[in-house]
Amino acid sequence: MIAYKGDILYAPTPDRFTVIENGYVLVGDDGKVVATGGSLEALLEATSRGDSDGVDVADQSCTTDETDSITIVDRTGSLIIPGxxxxxxxxxxxxxxxxxxxxxxxxxxxxxxxxxxxxxxxxxxxxxxxxxxxxxxxxxxxxxxxxxxxxxxxxxxxxxxxxxxxxxxxxxxxxxxxxxxxxxxxxxxxxxxxxxxxxxxxxxxxxxxxxxxxxxxxxxxxxxxxxxxxxxxxxxxxxxxxxxxxxxxxxxxxxxxxxxxxxxxxxxxxxxxxxxxxxxxxxxxxxxxxxxxxxxxxxxxxxxxxxxxxxxxxxxxxxxxxxxxxxxxxxxxxxxxxxxxxxxxxxxxxxxxxxxxxxxxxxxxxxxxxxxxxxxxxxxxxxxxxxGKVGSFEPGYDFDALVIAEDESLLELSPEERLERFIYAGSSRDIAERYVSGRLIDKPFA
Amino acid sequence: MIAYKGDILYAPTPDRFTVIENGYVLVGDDGKVVATGGSLEALLEATSRGDSDGVDVADQSCTTDETDSITIVDRTGSLIIPGxxxxxxxxxxxxxxxxxxxxxxxxxxxxxxxxxxxxxxxxxxxxxxxxxxxxxxxxxxxxxxxxxxxxxxxxxxxxxxxxxxxxxxxxxxxxxxxxxxxxxxxxxxxxxxxxxxxxxxxxxxxxxxxxxxxxxxxxxxxxxxxxxxxxxxxxxxxxxxxxxxxxxxxxxxxxxxxxxxxxxxxxxxxxxxxxxxxxxxxxxxxxxxxxxxxxxxxxxxxxxxxxxxxxxxxxxxxxxxxxxxxxxxxxxxxxxxxxxxxxxxxxxxxxxxxxxxxxxxxxxxxxxxxxxxxxxxxxxxxxxxxxGKVGSFEPGYDFDALVIAEDESLLELSPEERLERFIYAGSSRDIAERYVSGRLIDKPFA
The missing domain is CATH 3.20.20.140 (Metal-dependent hydrolases)
Known part of the structure; x- marks a missing residue:
């Protein structure tokens, strides 16, 4: 399993965003979301594993450990949103x-x-x-x-x-x-x-x-x-x-x-x-x-x-x-x-x-x-x-995601405000990574 | 004087563009437009100089000859439009x-x-x-x-x-x-x-x-x-x-x-x-x-x-x-x-x-x-x-201009269509040069 760490933001219903600042999206080997939450330990317990001993912090890396351990992909400070x-x-x-x-x-x-x-x-x-x-x-x-x-x-x-x-x-x-x-x-x-x-x-x-x-x-x-x-x-x-x-x-x-x-x-x-x-x-x-x-x-x-x-x-x-x-x-x-x-x-x-x-x-x-x-x-x-189950980070959804690495800001902004700024004034240059069904997708053609 | 060569396009009236394909904007040492036209010789005659002997072709260069000669800044294939x-x-x-x-x-x-x-x-x-x-x-x-x-x-x-x-x-x-x-x-x-x-x-x-x-x-x-x-x-x-x-x-x-x-x-x-x-x-x-x-x-x-x-x-x-x-x-x-x-x-x-x-x-x-x-x-x-006189290439206007070096096209396009494509789908990366009152302006700050 992989835990993506960052400011998690998605919209399971139209009326408001779900925001987990400095949180995790836990993704199974099948590329589907297992759970989201603010504490990795609580997440693992909630997913009935409880084996947080195996947590493997692989800063800025995307490799999946072949064992039962968890790889953490640390994108602290970036927004992680659905594609x-x-x-x-x-x-x-x-x-x-x-x-x-x-x-x-x-x-x-x-x-x-x-x-x-x-x-x-x-x-x-x-x-x-x-x-x-x-x-x-x-x-x-x-x-x-x-x-x-x-x-x-x-x-x-x-x-x-x-x-x-x-x-x-x-x-x-x-x-x-x-x-x-x-x-x-x-x-x-x-x-x-x-x-x-x-x-x-x-x-x-x-x-x-x-x-x-x-x-x-x-x-x-x-x-x-x-x-x-x-x-x-x-x-x-x-x-x-x-x-x-x-x-x-x-x-x-x-x-x-x-x-x-x-x-x-x-x-x-x-x-x-x-x-x-x-x-x-x-x-x-x-x-x-x-x-x-x-x-x-x-x-x-x-x-x-x-x-x-x-x-x-x-x-x-x-x-x-x-x-x-x-x-x-x-x-x-x-x-x-x-x-x-x-x-x-x-x-x-x-x-x-x-x-x-x-x-x-x-x-x-x-x-x-x-x-x-x-x-x-x-x-x-x-x-x-x-x-299918695409476009959200609810459990069972394909992990289709964008990591948004934003520009500096003069005002202190909430995750929702950072998203709004990306939507209105951001560009593709702000998108640092793209995942489809849990797989990191590189630039397809030169 | 400098003659800027390219596909010249401006809108002196709202109803239509003035287009001179593969033409010239002749700009005086004061940074103001002297004339525009399709033939440099005719332009020079029209401006009562007639000294086309002094034409100095300086491909891809912007230097102004200090003598009475004409420097040609050759941007053939690019659009030249008002800023x-x-x-x-x-x-x-x-x-x-x-x-x-x-x-x-x-x-x-x-x-x-x-x-x-x-x-x-x-x-x-x-x-x-x-x-x-x-x-x-x-x-x-x-x-x-x-x-x-x-x-x-x-x-x-x-x-x-x-x-x-x-x-x-x-x-x-x-x-x-x-x-x-x-x-x-x-x-x-x-x-x-x-x-x-x-x-x-x-x-x-x-x-x-x-x-x-x-x-x-x-x-x-x-x-x-x-x-x-x-x-x-x-x-x-x-x-x-x-x-x-x-x-x-x-x-x-x-x-x-x-x-x-x-x-x-x-x-x-x-x-x-x-x-x-x-x-x-x-x-x-x-x-x-x-x-x-x-x-x-x-x-x-x-x-x-x-x-x-x-x-x-x-x-x-x-x-x-x-x-x-x-x-x-x-x-x-x-x-x-x-x-x-x-x-x-x-x-x-x-x-x-x-x-x-x-x-x-x-x-x-x-x-x-x-x-x-x-x-x-x-x-x-x-x-x-x-x-003042800004925003057109009529005689007497300040030469405020953008050189638009466009992307490839699948269809054969007229200058007006190339402009439309830049307006709708182009970006600042398509702007190759910017002139204010005849002066080439470099990127101001890093």
Whole structure:
């Protein structure tokens, strides 16, 4: 077992942080949290071992003693927090980050996104830019994410292999699109289905730590046949599903034109079998009706709230408070490259800022702003829960963690205040170490 | 003369960029732009010299030939853009950046700002943190700014001296506050006035490139006697004025209680002589009435729009489109530390994002979002115009410039797109060089 010593801070519930100043996270050999506490002796007793004689103080070291003893990884003075989990990101769009924000969604896709994604037909380009993408996610402390790739099988498998090599544990989906797409970036329906099935099978052999996720681009670019086929694959292989929902008002009108017999955008996915219970992520969900909220809640769908993207593409502001009050699961996501930066700390900030702006539209009583602990909880534990027990330091959770070695301070700060400073004004340079399932992860690629 | 060669990009008007790909900015020995153009010969002819024989190609060098010849500083492949100008920043608050944003303005001041500013009574603390502040401003390419210091004369003079040493050319104001302030951070009215006058005189001798600006904190913390005295100093010494206006609705109510006989917050400053024509900056101006707009326009006041700060402290969203349509001068500012980062590229982004969010509140016809060129114009030329001919590359403007050496790109990008990418996703690491009035400025402090 390893005991990580430092100022421990996590958010098991949205309403407040759990803080253990100068405390410990005890992690088992399986990389899962055994317990947290302020006294190592008490921790060991509580975990029914009581063998604190074996305590082995290995200052600044990470080696695990092979015996029954405890290795202490001493990070006194640093914050130890859960890693970030980003439930919506487009890996191939990474090189277009920061382009085209005088446009809204549909023209932006035509002008920047489709030409960028088309280039991933070239495996060398894909390899180069996917390495840069993964390294950047590592730098900013996003240890798990759910990514759209492109429609290209070879490039998507390469992304999964590079992720496997990196030690990060994302979900990756090959994008499916067989209608209303440019002729240089569109699939035949049957080919789309068979190549998806092939990738599921290949990745199970080749990339055991990287899950596959079924990824229809969005309703306008997938035919009913394709949606039905993908739903069947999701069921047959027990894999999750991700897509986009209710992002832009023109997009919603388009879906209504394409499916005039289905009452809402949400129900298109539902009817075609693309909303497996407790296995689905829907990005954006800005313009939900209450009817749609009920369906999303019923299926246990994760909403990936992408406030930076929604501002950039003038899509709208999600009424996050009302969705939370309704009992929906709302995580925070970067949506690279409609979001222009991967840093989840800044997306926490933007989610808070967007919730404050919403307050000015509708009043405090309808849209009370998010607090820091709520937004942090969304970016760690809510997003993490899509991967299992991830995003907290409660017993049984994977030890996915960041060690934050902060800058000097003029004021004396509490751990919560130090976290707030890192979230708002810190950078990846403040992240000293990253652990995934208890394993220290080095910089993946040069 | 020096000819800077590269992809020249600036925004003399809000509606579009002026772009000269692979062109030149010709700069005189006085550090002012002589002309810009695509051909050096044509430029020289146009400037009535015609002596292109003397052209001296000094690749990657910055030395100026002492003769009549032209030195070419070759930055081919890089963008050359005007430096950023930030009309509202609190230099001493730099170390508190990122703290306290679950609070609104007035409790945030009490809990974080006043305790921070009080520490600048210690000159060693002031020296340490002011060096860090100036270096950070240099890093992010903010070459001119208008800063609030604290009420302490010694620390404020030190800030001015460090700025003089750095080569940056800001305006600095000692803060005045003689009421409704904590007992550890409040002045006697006469002392406040005499120490302000003393600083004006000292700085004229000691820091010739750093202007002094009269800086009453805001109406609630300055008595009428102090305001009147400061207005007289502004007139006597012909120095500009800066303060806060219409930021937070509780603050506005407070001003109304303090001055029940004066119809608006704006008129308090006007009546007490703190709105010298074309010499005044007012920060925030979120909740202006049309009556106040008319007064601000009449006095030629610069509005410092601080969208990040306004989001962080839940102050509101300035209706920037309506203020622009009214003919007001609106610049973009960081408001460190209610804004959490000094980077003006990100404040350009936030101003655009805020304007998009405003659109959702009131509709496109009232609050059309800012375009990139508009926001860039505000952060360069509008802010720069407070300092004279600064913020553009039109003839006669000070050559305040940034050389942006960008990262590789997957897509082929125009200069405007490369600028957009830098604004949204770039960082200070992309800024290769900074020039103020034609002088290359090195990193000020280690």
């Amino acid at each position: 970030f989990n980003d439930l919506h990101v487009h890996a191939p769009q990474y090189p277009q980050a920061g382009l085209g924000f005088d446009y809204e969604l549909l023209p932006w896709l035509e002008k920047y996104t489709f030409p960028t994604e088309a280039k991933y037909a070239d495996i060398d380009i894909a390899d180069h830019w996917y390495r840069r993408f993964i390294t950047h996610m590592w730098q900013v402390g996003t240890l798990r994410f759910s990514a759209f790739a492109t429609l290209h099988n070879e490039a998507t498998l390469r992304l999964m292999q590079l992720c496997q090599e990196s030690g990060l544990k994302p979900l990756i989906g090959k994008v499916n699109m067989d209608r209303n797409s440019p002729n240089y970036l569109v699939e035949d329906t049957d080919d789309s289905l068979s190549s998806t099935e092939q990738l599921i099978q290949q990745s199970r052999k080749l990339t055991p730590d990287i899950g596959f996720i079924i990824t229809p681009r969005f309703v306008p670019s997938t035919t009913p046949e394709l949606m039905v086929g993908l739903g069947e694959l999701a069921q047959r292989y027990d894999v999750p599903v991700q897509s986009h929902l209710d992002e832009n008002r023109n997009e919603i009108d388009w879906v209504r034109e394409l499916h005039p017999d289905i009452p809402t955008y949400t129900e298109v996915y539902e009817q075609y079998g693309l909303m497996p219970n407790n296995r689905t992520i829907m990005a954006h969900c800005i313009w939900l009706t209450d009817r749609e909220r009920a369906i999303l809640k019923d299926h246990g769908v994760w909403l990936a709230h992408c406030p930076q993207s929604n501002m950039n593409l003038t899509s709208g502001i999600m009424p996050v408070r009302r969705n939370l009050d309704y009992g929906l699961k709302v995580s925070i996501a970067s949506d690279i490259a409609a979001g222009h930066e991967p840093n989840m700390n800044r997306h926490i900030v933007t989610a808070i800022e967007a919730s404050k702006m919403k307050t000015f539209e509708t009043g405090y009583e309808h849209d009370r702003p998010l607090s820091l602990s709520e937004a942090f909880h969304m970016a760690t534990k809510v997003g993490g829960s899509f991967f | 950023f100008n930030d009309l509202h920043v609190h230099a001493p608050q730099y170390p508190q950046a990122g703290l306290g944003f679950d609070y609104e303005l007035l409790p945030w001041l009490e809990k974080y700002t006043f305790p921070t500013e009080a520490k600048y009574a210690d000159i060693d603390i002031a020296d340490h943190w002011y060096r860090r502040f100036i270096t950070h401003m240099w890093q992010v390419g903010t070459l001119r700014f208008s800063a609030f210091a604290t009420l302490h004369n010694e620390a404020t003079l030190r800030l001015m001296q460090l700025c003089q040493e750095s080569g940056l050319k800001p305006l600095i104001g000692k803060v005045n506050m003689d009421r409704n302030s904590p007992n550890y951070l409040v002045e006697d009215t006469d002392d406040s006035l005499s120490s302000t006058e003393q600083l004006i005189q000292q700085s004229r001798k000691l820091t010739p490139d750093i202007g002094f600006i009269i800086t009453p904190r805001f109406v609630p913390s300055t008595t009428p006697e102090l305001m009147v005295g400061l207005g007289e100093l502004a007139q006597r010494y012909d120095v500009p004025v800066q303060s806060h206006l219409d930021e937070n609705r509780n603050e506005i109510d407070w001003v109304r209680e303090l001055h029940p006989d004066i119809p608006t917050y704006t008129e308090v400053y006007e009546q007490y002589g703190l709105m010298p024509n074309n010499r005044t900056i007012m920060a925030h101006c979120i909740w202006l009435t049309d009556r106040e707009r008319a007064i601000l326009k009449d006095h030629g006041v610069w509005l410092a729009h601080c969208p990040q700060s306004n989001m962080n402290l839940t102050s509101g969203i300035m209706p920037v489109r309506r203020n622009l349509d009214y003919g007001l001068k609106v610049s973009i500012a960081s408001d460190i530390a209610a804004g959490h980062e000094p980077n003006m590229n990100r404040h350009i982004v936030t101003a655009i994002e805020a304007s998009k969010m405003k659109t959702f509140e009131t509709g496109y016809e009232h609050d059309r979002p800012l375009s990139l060129s508009e926001a860039f114009h505000m952060a360069t030329k509008v802010g720069g115009s407070f300092f």
